[in-house]
């Protein structure tokens with residue numbers, strides 16, 4: 001309920017005081033656009049003009065709501081259009097919940113997964129993110145299973161272990177994208193402050209996390225060689241490779257026999273006018289995926305959804321359509 005005057009179970013004076021002291025100023029949806037595959041992108045404008053986006057992703061196996069945790073992002077990852085915006089500000093927990101409730105309401109959903117994969121780095125706005133997620137799992141909130149929540153992060157020092165403590169069972173999508181510190185530093189400058197050895201030590205030690213996936217965007221000629229695949233397979237087993245070289249995948253499979261491995265999501269790159277990379281051609285992407293499978297690692301190739309409405313991964317730039 002967005003109007004105190006309609007809360008008629010409260011005394012009139014209290015309603016007036018509440019309206020004065022705690023004005024309800026929810027962000028407005030100023031634009032929505034639907035893609036051929038059913039994804040719908042919503043653009044929110046807050047009272048202070050901060051813009052952020054959320055995407056409804058229908059699917060036969062259950063719908064997902066992809067929400068933003070920041071308006072813009074200060075991390076400047078080279079392959080991500082959102083990163084070109086810079087940070088306007090952190091979103092409040094209420095603004096994250098507003099995205100969830102607004103989309104669920106508009107699309108008539110009673111059950112859904114919530115993905116913190118929209119604009120922003122969730123762990124850079126930790127307090128508000130945890131507040132929002134705790135509300136979703138609370139019996140008096142949405143009573144949502146933590147397993148239906150996924151936090152995407154590039155990995156900030158101490159953030160993953162804190163998340164595991166605060167929200168046991170929540171899923172983690174680790175945006176890895178590169179298998180070597182030098183490359184990460186070039187393409188993900190803020191993330192690379194935590195070297196891969198520290199990142200994987202923390203990941204392995206963080207008990208209580210739900211499903212963990214390693215996210216890997218395939219960029220043509222940048223991170224899609226079989227040498228990269230070999231290093232990625234080793235990281236999937238939780239081991240940072242000492243040397244980078246192409247080895248037969250069967251050798252990795254036998255070296256890591258008995259090890260548990262993280263699931264890998266290979267992500268199709270979404271071209272954007274503000275980002276200079278190309279997507280790995282499909283045949284090459286399949287070779288990369290087959291190498292991982294032969295090394296004993298499960299890997300899914302995720303085709304883009306919502307691409308023609310710029311709602312796919314890394315494409316959210318909170319732009320209002322130009323007036324004709």
Ligand code: SF4
Nearest residue numbers: 073075077080083120
């Ligand atoms: S990938 Fe994530 S952390 Fe990097 S710039 Fe994009 S939104 Fe920010």
